Amino acid sequence: MQIIVKNIAKDYGKRLNAVHAIKDISLEVKKGEFLGIMGPSGAGKSTLLNMISTNERPDHGQVIIDDIDMTQLHDRELARYRRNKMGFIYQSFELLDSLNVKENIILPLALNHANKKLIESRVKHLNYLLNIEKLSKRNVDDLSLGQRQLVSAARALINNPEILFADEPTGSLDSKSATILLNYMQVINQRENATILMATHDAFTASYCSRVVFIKDGTIFSEIVNSGEREDFFEQIINMQRTIGGGSYFNVSENN
Amino acid sequence: MYLKIIRRSLAKMHDSYLIYILSCSFAIGIFSILISLTNNKIMKHDVSMWRTSLMPIVFSLSLVFAVSAFIYMAYVGGFFIKQQRHEFLTFQKLGMSKITITIIGFLQTLVIQFLAWVLGIIEALIFQKFFGMLLLYLMHVRINFTAYLRVNSLITLLQIAGYAIVAFSLINAVRTYRIVRNNKPKQRKVNFWLRIPAGTLGIVLFVSALAVNISMFASFEDYGFNGYTDRIVIQIIYILFGFFFGTYLIYFGFLPVLLTILQKIKRLSYSGLNMFSFKYLKGRLKRNTSVLWFVTELSAMALMLLTVCYFGYQLIYDNYHSEYPFALTANSDTVDDVRDTIKNSKTKVKKEYHSKIKTTLVSTLDPSGHIYVQRPASFMSYSEYMRLPDKIRASNPYINPKQFMRIGFGNDETFGFSDHKVEWNVKGAKKITTRKNGSSFPYGGGMFAGSLMIVPDKYYKNLPTKVTDTFYGWYFKHGDKLSKEQVKQLDKHRYAYIVNVEAKSSLEDSTLTIKKYNQARMGENDYIQSGFVRQESAKRHLNQIVGFFIFMITIFSIALLIALGSVLTLRILLRDDHEWRQLRTLKKIGVSNREIRSIVLSENALTFVIPIVFAIMQAYALILLADNGARPLRNEFIMIVVSYVILYGIIGIITYLISWRSVKRRIN
Structure with missing residues (x-):
């Protein structure tokens, strides 16, 4: 297992006002797996993803990645690990508005002091792949939401991460751009054997995953595994969404 | 609701507000102390110089201080309103009226200003005694200082506080209204x-x-x-x-x-x-251009003023030591009375000495270097000079038995003409040409009708003149202990006689005669010979003036340093929402705390180091202008710069620590 999540919990607020965002969740992710995290709004998807991606520290429990307990790492080691092994696509893009598009994309490589040649070749490759060559010199403020998301994705993928975390990566994209991005994520998952964890509430997006975990009220409600047929898997996801939202239970796969 | 919004704003920027409140309260406290000192009964009653000359200076300086503090408080108070721009615009989007938002801006400032004034006045009440004692200590006035604040003064102070609070709140209300009225920021x-x-x-x-x-x-x-x-x-x-x-x-x-x-x-x-830090720092630099410039120019001015003041202080002190390297002196006419007065007092004489002098006419070039003027001048032989106590000769250059040395008044020597060539045509004697110049008069400058020339014994012996005198000097262990009555008695002998010069076209035809002192019949060509010179009164005045100026300069320097430091600190601490977001984003994409801290450090360095470097360059260049080689200001300048940089650096380090603390809190 590449990622082992052991009994993690997270509360927001204090004492009487405390909100239990995540309640004792355990989870395992194999290397090269494409895991989807689904659930209604406020279920705790993003919180769970943030804790696994070490963006937030859990109140309890452990997050073990490649046999390293991330909750015990010092800030500097954690930053180094995140920079070398992880890529992030955020719902809110998290682009630096003082930098232009190209500078935003190459920042992770620059942080690693990569050589200029490698930086230029990687950025050229991603520009071509995500069709964002023309945006290269533009300011972030001048981009549409969809373009921002593609830039955010390019930044996440530029250093060939071993683990990619994506929080609603297609939320701001039109269907064409969403399909391009998802196909690319699937390619790096299959060819590069990269592990992907993706939080989404969109069934179509989730149908690209090999497994989907459903969260409700801070706990794992159920999970379904992709048997290989995307259309069937899509149906199963839709049914599970209905169930979580109060619909019928009978359409849920027996695997679950 | 209003209170909740105000409370949230105070809590959100508490570091910055605290710095602002403390700086303002310091300014208010100092202003209140200065005002209360001007009216202080003890000072008025027991320090004569206070009534005559120092009180108006304090009053004028407190007005200058008040105006500067007002500008500072109004200008820096605007930072907080600007900082809440997004918040105010959000309130407006949510349906809050412009007037309501303006009232929020007004009330926030009212609370902050109220706190600052209360703290400032409390500081003044607590520290008035301390500052008064410090002032008296520096002025060497050994009386007990009693803190004193008249009811009228307190009421005036409270009235000023009230008006100022309302004025600052109104200024910020206008600033708030302009934000919500324009809606979009001016893109410059x-x-x-x-x-x-x-x-x-x-x-x-x-x-x-x-x-x-x-x-x-x-x-x-x-x-x-x-x-x-x-x-x-x-x-x-x-x-x-x-x-x-x-x-x-x-x-x-x-x-x-x-x-x-x-x-x-x-x-x-x-x-x-x-890649990020260059752009980030550039953005911050562009936003703070005027502030950095303002701080640079004020720092340069402060450094120059401090250097000049310190130089002035040294000048006064050196002059004093040159003029008064003794405790009490007399001439042959007054020696008996002075000696009797000393005996009758409890003064312990440490050393008594005397020297013979001759006075004759000399003709020298005036300062313009074109006209010869005839004046009386005194002469002392080398042997007599060497018999004087070492302390008296310490400030003058060394001479050998064959050399001449002129001891002149003043500022000629201090301002760098100590190797100035002197040419004297002496009546009935050889012309004197020398480059040896001293400034320390034995028996004090007041005892000599003109300059004094130390001459070889042979020259002295052959100098033809009828006017001779003997000067007497005394050293005491701890100053003289003359009573006021004795001093009054001595005052009768203040003027011994008059040296009258009758100048003709030729020096040899000119004459010098001794006349009895008569104030009513004093002419243009009459030079007074003092009967005695007492160091004690000059010393007291000197100590008072020097102490007073040290006190005022210290207070003004500290206030200036606090004002400049707090402006820079607040500019660093108050970041835009998008600047905070950028730092948080860095953290999210895998930048360590250490690396973010290096950005904060660079920003601090840029904000603090660049202005001080430019200020030092400017100040040094301008100080060079006042520098004349013989009494270089460089040493004073280096000393002032080092102390200023240390204090400024401490503020920079504190700012860095506070800044990093607030960044760390926001990004983690």
Whole structure:
């Protein structure tokens, strides 16, 4: 297992006002797996993803990645690990508005002091792949939401991460751009054997995953595994969404 | 609801508000103390100089202080309103009326100002006694200081507080209203291509001002300083103009262009966080250009003023020691009375000495160097001079038995003409030419009708004159213990006689006669010979003046340092929402705390180091102008700069620590 999540919990607020965002969740992710995290709004998807991606520290429990307990790492080691092994696509893009598009994309490589040649070749490759060559010199403020998301994705993928975390990566994209991005994520998952964890509430997006975990009220409600047929898997996801939202239970796969 | 919004705003920016409140309360406290000192009964009653000359100075300085503090409080108070721009606009979007938001801005300032004034007045009440005691201690006045604040003064102070609180709140209310009225911020985007010529012009102005400065300094060294010619005035105006505007243009154009060039060099910018930090720092620099410039110029001014003040202090002190290297002196007419007075007091005499002198007429060039003037001058033989206590001779240069040395009044020597060539035509004797110049008069300058010349014994013996005298001097262990009554008695012997000069076209025909002192019949050519000179009263006045100025300069310097430091600190602490977001984003994409801390450190360094470097350069260049080689100001300047940089550096370090603390709290 590449990622082992052991009994993690997270509360927001204090004492009487405390909100239990995540309640004792355990989870395992194999290397090269494409895991989807689904659930209604406020279920705790993003919180769970943030804790696994070490963006937030859990109140309890452990997050073990490649046999390293991330909750015990010092800030500097954690930053180094995140920079070398992880890529992030955020719902809110998290682009630096003082930098232009190209500078935003190459920042992770620059942080690693990569050589200029490698930086230029990687950025050229991603520009071509995500069709964002023309945006290269533009300011972030001048981009549409969809373009921002593609830039955010390019930044996440530029250093060939071993683990990619994506929080609603297609939320701001039109269907064409969403399909391009998802196909690319699937390619790096299959060819590069990269592990992907993706939080989404969109069934179509989730149908690209090999497994989907459903969260409700801070706990794992159920999970379904992709048997290989995307259309069937899509149906199963839709049914599970209905169930979580109060619909019928009978359409849920027996695997679950 | 209003209270909740105000409370949230206070809590959100509590670090910055705390710095502002403390700085304001310090200013208010000092102002209140200065005002209360002017009316203090003890000072008025027991310190004579306070009534006559120091009180009006304190009053004027407290007004200057009040105006400066008002500008500071109004200007810096605006930072907080600007900081809440997004919040106010959000309130407006949510349906809050412009007036309501303006009232929130007004009330927030009211609370902050109220706290600052309450703290300031409390500080004044608590520390008034301490400051008064400190002032008296520095002035060497050994009386007990009683803190005193009249009801009327307190009421006036409270009235000022009330008006100021309302005024500052209104100013910020107007600022708030302008934010919600305009809705969109004025985009003052300056084209990058405008910054290049502006920066180049800035460098040209600054460097040329420096060059003019150095050439002027060199010409002073070569030819001396002979008054203010038109050319010098124009050069000085150019230097001031070049430094003043050159610095602004460097901040406005050169530094952003430099950072842009660094950012374009891929080898540099593609390494680590440079790509972000160059742009981030450039953004911060552009936003704070005026503040940095303001701080630079004020720091330069402060450094120059401190150096000049310190120099003035040293000058007064040196002059004092030259003029009064003794405790009490008398001449042959008054010696018996003075000696009796000393015996009748409890004064312990440590040393008594005397010297014979001759007085005759000399003709010398006046300061313009064109006209010969005839005056009386005194002569002392080398042997007599060498018999004087070492302490008296300590400030004068060394001479051998064959050399002449002129001991002159003043500032000639202090201002760097100690190797000035002196030529004296002496009546009935050989012309004297010497480059030895001293400033320490044995028996004090007041005892000599003109300058004094120390001459070889043979020259002294052959000097033909009828006017001779013997001077007497005493040293005491702890100053003299003369009572007021005894001093009053001695005052009768203040003037011994008059030396009258009857000048003719030829020095040899001119005459010198001794007349009895009569104030009513004093003429233009009459020179008074003092009967005695007492050090104690001059010493008391000197101590009072020096102590007073040390007190005032210290207070003003600390206030200036706090004001400048807090402006820079607040500019660093108050970041825009998007600046905070950027730092948080860095953290999210895998930048460590240590690397983010390095950005905060660079920002601090940029904000604190650049102004002080430019300020030191400007101040040093201008100090050089006042420097005349013989009494260089460089040592004073270095000492002042080192102390200023240390204090300024401490503020910089504290700012860095506070800044990093708040960044860390927000990004983690």
